[in-house]
Amino acid sequence: MTEATTAAPVEKSELEKRFPDxxxxxxxxxxxxxxxxxxxxxxxxxxxxxxxxxxYLSSVTAVDYYSDAPNAENFIEVVYHFYKSTGGGALxxxxxxxxxxxxVPSLTPLYAGADFQEREAYDLYGVNFEGHPxxxxxxxxxxxxxxxxxxxxxxxxxEEEVKPFKNRWPEGQVYRIEDRNPFNKNNxxxxxxxxxxxxxxxxxxxxxxxxxAAREYSEDIDTEQxxxxxxxxxxxxxxxxRMAVRLDGETIVALKPVMGYLHRNHEKIGERNTWTMNMPxxxxxxxxxxxxNNFGYALAVEKLMGDKAAPPERAEYIRVIMAELTRISNHxxxxxxxxxxxxxxxxxxxxxxVERELILDIFEATTGSRMxxxxxxxxxxxxxxxxxxxxxxxxLVTERLPRKIDELDIYLSENELVRSRSExxxxxxxxxxxxxxxxxxxxxxxxxxxxxxxxxPYSIYDRFKFDVTVRQHGDVYDRYMxxxxxxRQSLQILNQALKDLPGGEIMNGxxxxxxxxxxxxxxxxVEGPKGELGFYIVSNGKGNPARYHxxxxxFINLTVLEKMCVGQKVADxxxxxxSxxxxxxxxxx
Amino acid sequence: xxxxxxxxxSAGYEVPPELRQNVAITTLDKIWNxxxxxxxxxxxxxxxxxxxxxxxxxxxxxxxxxFGMEVMRPSPRQSDLMIVSGTVTKKMIPQIVRLYNQMPEPxxxxxxxxxxxxxxxxxxxxxxxxxxxxxxxxxxxVPGCPPTxxxxxxxxxxxxxxxxxxxxxxVRWYGKEDIPAIPVPLLGPDLIDPRDNELIKQETSKKPAAxxxxxxxxxxxxxxAS
Ligand code: SF4
Numbered sequence: 001m002t003e004a005t006t007a008a009p010v011e012k013s014e015l016e017k018r019f020p021d022x023x024x025x026x027x028x029x030x031x032x033x034x035x036x037x038x039x040x041x042x043x044x045x046x047x048x049x050x051x052x053x054x055x056y057l058s059s060v061t062a063v064d065y066y067s068d069a070p071n072a073e074n075f076i077e078v079v080y081h082f083y084k085s086t087g088g089g090a091l092x093x094x095x096x097x098x099x100x101x102x103x104v105p106s107l108t109p110l111y112a113g114a115d116f117q118e119r120e121a122y123d124l125y126g127v128n129f130e131g132h133p134x135x136x137x138x139x140x141x142x143x144x145x146x147x148x149x150x151x152x153x154x155x156x157x158x159e160e161e162v163k164p165f166k167n168r169w170p171e172g173q174v175y176r177i178e179d180r181n182p183f184n185k186n187n188x189x190x191x192x193x194x195x196x197x198x199x200x201x202x203x204x205x206x207x208x209x210x211x212x213a214a215r216e217y218s219e220d221i222d223t224e225q226x227x228x229x230x231x232x233x234x235x236x237x238x239x240x241x242r243m244a245v246r247l248d249g250e251t252i253v254a255l256k257p258v259m260g261y262l263h264r265n266h267e268k269i270g271e272r273n274t275w276t277m278n279m280p281x282x283x284x285x286x287x288x289x290x291x292x293n294n295f296g297y298a299l300a301v302e303k304l305m306g307d308k309a310a311p312p313e314r315a316e317y318i319r320v321i322m323a324e325l326t327r328i329s330n331h332x333x334x335x336x337x338x339x340x341x342x343x344x345x346x347x348x349x350x351x352x353x354v355e356r357e358l359i360l361d362i363f364e365a366t367t368g369s370r371m372x373x374x375x376x377x378x379x380x381x382x383x384x385x386x387x388x389x390x391x392x393x394x395x396l397v398t399e400r401l402p403r404k405i406d407e408l409d410i411y412l413s414e415n416e417l418v419r420s421r422s423e424x425x426x427x428x429x430x431x432x433x434x435x436x437x438x439x440x441x442x443x444x445x446x447x448x449x450x451x452x453x454x455x456x457p458y459s460i461y462d463r464f465k466f467d468v469t470v471r472q473h474g475d476v477y478d479r480y481m482x483x484x485x486x487x488r489q490s491l492q493i494l495n496q497a498l499k500d501l502p503g504g505e506i507m508n509g510x511x512x513x514x515x516x517x518x519x520x521x522x523x524x525x526v527e528g529p530k531g532e533l534g535f536y537i538v539s540n541g542k543g544n545p546a547r548y549h550x551x552x553x554x555f556i557n558l559t560v561l562e563k564m565c566v567g568q569k570v571a572d573x574x575x576x577x578x579s580x581x582x583x584x585x586x587x588x589x
Numbered sequence: 590x591x592x593x594x595x596x597x598x599s600a601g602y603e604v605p606p607e608l609r610q611n612v613a614i615t616t617l618d619k620i621w622n623x624x625x626x627x628x629x630x631x632x633x634x635x636x637x638x639x640x641x642x643x644x645x646x647x648x649x650x651x652x653x654x655x656f657g658m659e660v661m662r663p664s665p666r667q668s669d670l671m672i673v674s675g676t677v678t679k680k681m682i683p684q685i686v687r688l689y690n691q692m693p694e695p696x697x698x699x700x701x702x703x704x705x706x707x708x709x710x711x712x713x714x715x716x717x718x719x720x721x722x723x724x725x726x727x728x729x730x731v732p733g734c735p736p737t738x739x740x741x742x743x744x745x746x747x748x749x750x751x752x753x754x755x756x757x758x759x760v761r762w763y764g765k766e767d768i769p770a771i772p773v774p775l776l777g778p779d780l781i782d783p784r785d786n787e788l789i790k791q792e793t794s795k796k797p798a799a800x801x802x803x804x805x806x807x808x809x810x811x812x813x814a815s
Contacts, residue, residue, distance in 0.1 A: 139716075140680070140716065141680055141776045143776065143777060143778060144776070144778060144779070145778035145779060148715045148716075155713065155714070155715035156715070156779070157712070157713045157719075158713075159713070177712075177713070178719065182788065182792050183782075183785055183788060183789070183792070184723075185718070185719070185723060185780075185782070185785075186679075186708075186712075186713075186714075186715070186717060186718065186719055187779045187780055187781075187782075188779055189777075189778055189779055189781075189789055189792070189793050190778055190793065191793055192793055192794065193777070193778060193789070193793045194790055194793070195775075195777065195781050195783075195785075195786045195789050195790065196786060196790070198775055198777050198781060200775055200776050200777070202776055232681060232684055233634055233684055233688060234663075239635060239636070239637070239640065240635075240636055240637075240681055240684075260678075260680050260716070261678060261680050261681040261684075262636065262637055262675070262676060262678060262681070263678060263680065263716045264637075264676050264678065264711040264714050264716065264717055265711060265713075265714030265715055265716055265717065266711075268714065268715065269711060269713060269714055272713075280710070281710065284637075284638055284710070287637070287638035287641060288641065349648070350648055350649045351649075353644075353645065353648040353649055353650070354649045354650065357645070357649070357650050370642075370737065371638065371641060371642065371735055372638070372734065372735065584637065585637055585638060
């Protein structure tokens with residue numbers, strides 16, 4: 001498992017042989033992958049995609065290597081993780097660029113899925129992606145001062161580089177950080193800024209882009225078009241998400257998602273937290289499936305920590321049981337609310353929520369919390385299953401849930417209205433699904449049998465028999481059906497895991513207050529309910545991560561939304577969005 | 590209506606027994622408050638994780654309908670209560686203020702969870718507003734991260750109590766003067782609260798010892814005061 005994400009040695013030499021002067025293996029201790037010459041990046045990526053089969057660009061992110069020590073070598077590194085859509089480990093490329101005028105060629109023309117991720121790196125790190133078709137800020141707004149993820153950028157409430165802060169511990173001198181700010185708020189302004197008569201610049205730029213996209217769609221028809229903003233306060237955007245839509249009559253000619261309304265600076269805070277402190281924060285990413293988030297983060301850190309954090313058998317099984325229960329509860333919710341979007345207002349959702357509540361009861365009994373479980377630890381889980389819970393899970397998994405899933409299936413899947421509203425809507429071909437780096441149910445509903453649990457098995461998933469579900473049409477209906485299929489597969493996994501659950505320890509050693517993580521980088525990924533959830537972390541051997549990045553499936557799946565919607569009726573927008581199943585906590589982080 | 594209904598027949602007048610089936614004597618405040626407390630319509634408006642618990646509260650098991658509050662309105666024009674259920678970010682606060690301004694009076698705000706009450710776990714974040722009460726007045730705070738549905742129900746009952754204590758002659762929205770709308774913050778180099786304009790000008794024109802962003806040097810005096 002530990003080697004899974006490092007590339008097989010064959011490719012290593014192959015790539016290096018192919019580009020002897022542009023590619024060299026990353027020799028820093030604890031690092032893997034290849035350093036690529038910035039000017040050759042496009043060429044290398046093209047070869048990777050077209051000749052070596054690395055057609056899936058999973059994650060793009062930037063890392064700021066910065067130290068204010070004199071003569072420190074400061075630069076920004078952009079990190080790419082490529083996979084084959086047929087399965088296997090990652091190929092990791094890195095390009096380095098100076099911190100001033102950082103420029104890297106954009107991979108969006110090659111891998112459409114890089115679009116939002118590059119915009120994010122531009123927004124937060126100020127890396128300029130040359131050739132990006134629409135480089136705007138994505139999480140913050142146009143006009144925001146500075147690139148907040150850079151190590152030398154400090155927020156208004158900045159206290160100290162790392163936690164725990166002194167004002168809480170150990171001297172116990174408590175003060176409120178607000179009192180140290182002249183505005184009593186989390187705000188700071190550049191020198192000489194005058195707010196009188198200030199005009200916002202975010203929206204005008206958005207509408208410009210929207211118009212450009214509309215013109216690309218149809219040059220010649222000169223009909224009157226209107227712009228409609230769905231959200232950020234809209235009952236069917238599943239949170240605070242906004243879509244700026246340009247309509248010709250009822251037909252969508254251009255759509256731009258606008259996000260960041262829930263950008264909570266997860267990564268910036270995560271790099272200040274200690275390793276263990278981040279665990280409860282991951283709960284709040286995709287708050288409908290906190291256990292999967294825990295899982296991904298635990299895997300990434302355990303990979304760096306090596307054997308001393310290998311979870312014991314019982315913990316592995318408990319992890320799988322919890323992760324699969326999470327998947328079921330997430331899919332129940334997703335289906336309920338997709339039906340809501342389809343117009344079956346709240347009745348199916350209420351039925352789905354009943355079942356979800358039963359699963360939450362199990363979580364509450366085990367972890368103490370319904371939603372924010374904070375249950376995984378590096379090297380195990382926080383507590384053992386309390387008395388009686390195992391029986392509850394068993395009866396739920398063997399008796400209640402299968403019937404309830406069948407019930408949903410019987411009542412909904414053949415329903416005339418559901419079918420006519422969802423069949424043939426928002427079709428994504430397999431090629432598009434891969435190019436746009438979609439993940440999870442969206443990818444599999446388009447006929448690509450890619451599931452991290454099978455393609456690059458982690459934990460103990462290689463021990464279970466289950467099918468990777470696939471559907472062929474790539475429309476909303478298939479994205480609904482695949483969730484029903486997946487719940488059934490999860491039940492199958494649960495049945496096996498419950499049967500084999502061994503006794504014994506639940507933690508490797510004692511649960512420490514602080515963990516020591518050796519220097520290096522690691523990328524841990526799990527198949528979350530929304531898709532591939534990855535954590536890219538860099539450690540410099542200190543008590544907190546030097547870089548902590550979340551490859552958020554909901555966020556990247558949204559890249560394909562415009563493609564899904566353009567040319568269709570405005571009423572289908574909410575349905576398409578519902579079928580992707582986003583959670584804003586994860587989209588905006 | 591029977592004569593035992595304590596919320597109505599308690600104005601201090603004796604109703605003759607033969608009329609008790611048909612006549613009720615009460616004060617205007619009481620009947621007015623009773624009507625409002627059992628039909629607080631929340632706005633269908635979720636921000637973050639807490640919104641999920643809010644939905645659960647409204648759904649099958651916890652059944653908000655028992656309080657007459659299940660009618661969630663997607664439009665601020667039809668709602669009485671804004672449940673701020675989640676992290677308030679700088680990018681979102683202009684919309685929240687706008688929605689609040691659009692709600693007709695009487696209107697209430699319930700800050701659900703640590704984030705809405707004071708910033709919560711993400712307080713230090715550069716895009717996070719430390720509590721919605723920096724911009725709109727809050728009536729009830731519900732602690733928790735997220736508050737369980739029971740906690741939210743408790744908060745809503747507290748709101749009902751608050752409504753009960755109001756008098757039609759004293760509430761601020763039936764006064765002579767208009768209640769001014771809250772100025773909508775702008776997204777500039779950082780969030781701009783128009784009420785702070787003067788202060789911002791003053792601060793940014795100071796000759797820099799340190800930029801405003803840097804934390805003030807430890808000030809033991811201020812510490813002791815807080
Ligand atoms: S209080 Fe906690 S649960 Fe609620 S929005 Fe904030 S982080 Fe999420």
